[in-house]
Amino acid sequence: MASIRELSAASLLKIARASFSKISSLECFDLYVLNKFFDGGCFNLSGDEIKDVELAILLPASADKVGNRQFDHARKFLNLCDFLSSNAGNSIQRVVYYFSKALRERIDGETGATSSKARESREGELSHPDETIVSLNRALIACFLKLPFIQVTQFSGLQAIIENVASAKKVHFVDLAIRSGAQCTALMQALATRDECPIELLKITAVGTTSQTKMQATDLKDISEDIFELNDGEAVVIGSRTLLRHTLTQPDCLESIIRMLKNLNPWIVVVKEFEVNHTSPIFVERFSEALSFYTAFFYCHEDCMDRCDQNRRILEAAYLGQEIQNIVAAKDEDRIFRDMKIEAWRTNLVAKQFAPGNSCACYRNGQSLVVNLKETPILSLCDKGETYYCARVQFGMTKEVRKSSLQ
Secondary structure (H helix, E strand, O other): OOOOOOOOHHHHHHHHHHHHOOOOOOOOOOHHHHHHHOOHHHHOOOHHHHHHHHHHHHHHHHHHHHHOOOHHHHHHHHHHHHHHOOOOOOHHHHHHHHHHHHHHHHHHHHHOOOOHHHHHHHHOOOOOHHHHHHHOHHHHHHHHOOOHHHHHHHHHHHHHHHHHOOOOOEEEEEEOOOOOOHHHHHHHHHHHOOOOOOOOEEEEEEOOOOOHHHHHHOOHHHOOHHHHOOOOOOEEEEEEEOOHHHOOOOOOHHHHHHHHHHHOOOOEEEEEEEOOOOOOOOHHHHHHHHHHHHHHHHHHHHHHOOOOOHHHHHHHHHHHHHHHHHHHHOOHHHOOOOOOOOOOOOOOOOHHHOOOHHHOEEEEEOOEEEEEOOOOOOEEEEEEOOOEEOOOEEOOOOOOOOEEOOO
16 A cells, blocks of 8 residues: 555656656657756655656656657657556556557557557457456456545445435436446345335346447447336436446437437436546647546555555556557547546535545535545546536545536
């Protein structure tokens, strides 16, 4: 576990970003120059923290060279990144490892240097996130149970549903991303133990598939309310977890989903999305946003799980690594992950139920809740009754919360 006395990875990254511009103009750069370049004394850093900042300086400098198509210079910086980073090291070393790997793949794609062996290797990998989620189901569940921001949003969304259907005897839960089904199990348990207004019927309709081919064949934008077999007296509940991030590559898909949801006339809609913007057409901006986001993600793993945890290694290598590769290296038409910030969500104060306590703090802001962990936004959750309310699952700072309507 990370020491609470250490600076967070996000803080070290900020220090690195303030310094990398000084070396971005250099063409020749080696380990000796790096060791002499950065003075950690003025930031009161430990020896290990100085090494992490030096490593973190190299990564945005490499991305800057890639963005300017100075590929030979970028490779020199990435050689140092590879030498100093590790997929088994601390959070900075691990995040640099995966981003460096993605930058190399982007260079290969831009220069046509990708070998046939490398192409065959990637073709054998899972190419759609839902396929990855299912294949890594046990490791993902084991990790998510230890991550406070995952637990906060899951149980907050569940609590919002329970409160909104308190008077309903028949509930129809439409899950747009069922995956492991854990949320369905929790909903069943909560409704079964309800003392007032006992539940008479719970119907669950799952949308989606684990096959990329079938997912493309059954396009989400073609789904209509007619397929859900609604009956009179059913309180319709909609759940969507990190699904909308995959709809932006399909024309009119998001608009079609929203129209379908409104036609279902639900009692409540609960939407969870990553609180980050990965849609910028400018490579360096998208890279910078992704680096901040995943650095916080990796640091949270460091803070909440043992470094030798095999499940964490599987999650980072096969899932987060795949996302980083897709965001950084893939061409626009091949990008699956296009996260956008959701400005509307409301939840209940539950974060204190989950350990470790030093990783997560909650603040009420009007009718919304802000969940803080270090300094980087991670997840957004929204629920819709008559209006949407906005807050952010966030690391270390409170953002403005405002109310808006989707009518």
